[in-house]
Amino acid sequence: MTAGLATGIGVVGDPAPAGAASQQQLEKLRNEIDSTRSKVEGKKRRERVLVSDVRRYSDRIDGLQGRIDVLQRQQAAVQADLDVSQAALTRTQGDLRSERARLVRLRARLEESRRVLAARLVELYQADKPDLVSVVVSANGFSDLVERGEFLARIGAQDRRVVQAVRSAKTEAVATEKRLAALERGQRATNERIEARKDEVVQVKGQLVGARSTISEARASRKTLLKSVRGDRKDLESHLDGIEKEESKIQAKLSGMPSGGGSVKKGSGALDYPANGTFTSPFGYRWGRLHGGIDIAVPVGTPVHASASGTVRIAGWVGGYGNYICIDHGGSLSTCYGHNSRLGVSVGQKVTKGQVIAASGNTGNSTGPHIHFETRVNGVQRDPMGYL
Template identity: 50%
Template structure:
């Protein structure tokens, strides 16, 4: 029994320790400045990788848009040609329509004229029929019969005049019928030609209309394809750029937090300043390190890099290149923590992406004085110092002064 109590007393503390081990937070690296720094660096590297992939996608989409722009330029030439052709077809169509209207007008006129001729012919035939019947019934008198049956000279004259009128009337009726028949025949032939011409013109007009419709559909299809392709590429590029900018903002926040942790680890004094490095110019080097980006280097997001980048670890002390008055000391957009020192009325130097600022606006500094610690604040892809030389506010090559 006593042994049981002893064993129970020994096991109970072990159980309590195990329970506390499961419940209490672990003293992991994430709770220490070193662990936080490592975690932030991992997140920074991951975010940079995402940004790099987005930039690659932007490059591909930009190239695709350029290729489509070339295709669109070629298509625009075809569209212009089709538009010219459409204009010519429309002009031809208008001319054909005008000709068709005139033909239909002529056709109506000829049909009315034919109706009149047919009426005249019918009337002439009636008159001729009646005259033939009269001649048949009365037997046509000749000149001898009229002379022999005349009672005197006056009666002879009257009979001769009557005979002449009968002959003239007969000739007039015969000519009328003959002319009306010939005119009706020629008019019918002209009508046939006009009707054939009308049918031909109608077919031409319909064909031209079909051509105009086909050209318009081709133009519409080309434009719709152009709009859809460009819109799709532009939307995709806009989306990727938005994602990339969001990642860059997140990267800036991570980098600022990382710089703060780094400053905590270094006790707020940074790395050793190192010796002053002078050159052949009037300025000393603000930090000692390799040039990772020369002045006016062309980048995807800028045509000319305004300054030069010097690769140094976060927390490296930054020296004033020359003495002067601090004109700017604070956060400046993509520069992050940014300091500018006015050396003369026209000449100044500027220092970007600092993790810590050690001067304030209006302060007088001497050449070689520590003005801040390097970092990666703002739009930066890694720890370095962005160094600028400005003349009358415009950037110039720093190597001309170092």
């Protein structure tokens, strides 16, 4: 099958003159290409660092968020405890109010009982009962008097009931005061515990939220810088693509390869072109390295044809070649096809000349959609133009 290669890349600027001027322009472009490639690699390294920073900050944010979530659940549990404690505190405060009101009533009863008993003692004294008078006189105050058994034994039943009422009121008042003191202590302890737990939750949560905010700001800053670096890198790559195409044009002109304004004719060799397309780079040394084939620019998905019949020896991903196929044609000759988007054959498969073996692409180390086509003799790369 005979397939011509259309050419469609014009020389940037005025056409370079043949000879020394073109060679000087070529050297200048190669220096610029080397410099631009170095800048692109520098941007890529910076990108990798920034991507690593963003990922690291994201991991830290996720970790902090996890701790905040745990604390949030703890805060909910604390709040539930606080609600229970607050309910108990409310009940305690109600009990306190009730006990204080009751104490006021008891003290009033005590005062009334004392008044009644005092009046009764006056009556007994005026009744001139010497035994009872001697007990009253020897007592150390009213409280001591009502506690004396001999006093109770010498007064009547009615008077004893009055005294018992005074004793009961006094005992109850004392007990109530003790209960009130215990309730007040409990209330203070509850309040202190509630405030301590509140403060702890608020403090820890505030620290975590503050740390998350700081790291989020740092991540946002890295993302902004990453966006800028990526933009610079893409601009450099676009510029690099343009000057590489110009370099290929000049190289093709110097080497005698058609570089524009016509179709490439099939050579005298036995191989067919793998596809119709545009020459973008010839075989030969570039930037101190051998470019071991020719590049044919075609849209992604263009059918790639076997240049001759043979057996597939390689069909898969091979480093910078991306999706790569090599076919053994016998007689130590093989052809190879790089940067494919899809492969249509497998290792060991027999193929015929012109058979579609792949779809072209931009995989591996590629600056744009094209077919990298190689011819090898005993594994050594040769200029394909001598076989086409």
